[in-house]
Amino acid sequence: MLSPGDRFEGRYIVEAVIGRGGSSTVYRARDTRPPERTVALKVLADRAQPADAQARLDREFAVARAMAQPHVVEVYDHGPGWLTMEHLAGGPVSRLATIPNRLAALTQIAGALDDIHGRDVVHCDVKPANILCHADFYADGAVLVDFGTAHTRNEKPRPHAGEVTASLPYSPPELLTGGPVSGATDEYALACTLVEMVTGAPPFTAATRMGLTAAQLNSVPPRLSRRIDWLPSAFDSVMAKALAKQPADRYQSCTELMALITRILRD
Structure with missing residues (x-):
């Protein structure tokens, strides 16, 4: 663990811890090299972690770097066991106080997802914690982060139901069973996120990991x-399609989903 005031890699001065995950810690730091910036x-929690942890970090950097999209996190530099990216001072999308602002943020993320899907990339971990906001949300909006589990379209990721417990409330069936992923995979996760941002809880909940996995695989929304x-009944109809168990039965794009929900909740 680094502490405030520590210097990292000779150029970064640590200011504070801003997040912790199972395998890494995120710090706010000052880059002392031009252009100086936060x-x-x-x-990585242990910079000598297995090769797959470094591979995930490398993928996170490479995919985000290739996107160059205003609502995808901008990454700056990386090395063995670390990377730097833009600091999003507004925090996660859940901190936005109103449903209209949350819908606006998710609409921006939907556009970013459709953009990356057009480049044959699937994020595979869309959830509230991975949607962060700029300090001035009205000017700069929301940003999608953490491409460490991103895959190419139609790739079959290794099933991860027992590994990424924090993502289970947003995981579509094909991701849990190791089926091929597509833009519809991210759409399902976005729909779960949307339900939580509107109602306060994701669509499927359970007391155990096994129960939640079973709900994602088998339960009707x-x-x-x-x-x-x-909530109008039309909300249920739209979510039923977005949360269809078969990817082919979902909407054609994330933008289409958000446009329908925004119109329903505005009327």
């Missing part, structure tokens, strides 16, 4: 308008 410094008076 960055988010991600460091809940009819949330029956529980929440102000």
Whole structure:
């Protein structure tokens, strides 16, 4: 662990811890080389971790670097066990106070996802924690981060239901079973995120990892308008399609999903 005031790689001065994951810690740091700027410094918890941890970090850097998209995180530099990226001072999308602002943020992310899908990349870990906001949300909006599990379209990722517990509430069936991924994979995860941002909880919940996995694989999406008076029944219809178990049965794009929901909740 680094502490405030520590110097990392000779150029970064650590200011504070801003996040921790299972395999890494993210710090706010000051880059002392021109152009001097505040960055988010991600460091593997043990820089001598197995090769797959470094491979994930390398993938995260390479994919984000290739996107050059305003709503995809900008990465700056990387090395063995670390990378730097833009510092998003606004925090996760869940900190936005109103549903209209949350919908606006998710609409921006939907556009970014459709863009990366057009380049045959699938994010594979869309969730609220991976959607961060700029300090001035109205000027700069939201940004998609963490491409460490990104895959190419139609690639078959190794099943990860037992490994990425934090992502289970947003994981589509094909990701849990090791099926081929596509833009529809991210659409399902975005739909789960959307439900949470509108209602306060993701569509599928369970007390155990096994129960949540079973729900994602087999359960029908809940009819949330029956529980929440102000939600129109059309919301249920749209979410049922976006959360279809078969990828081919979902909407053609993430933008289409967000446009429908935004219109429904605005009327």
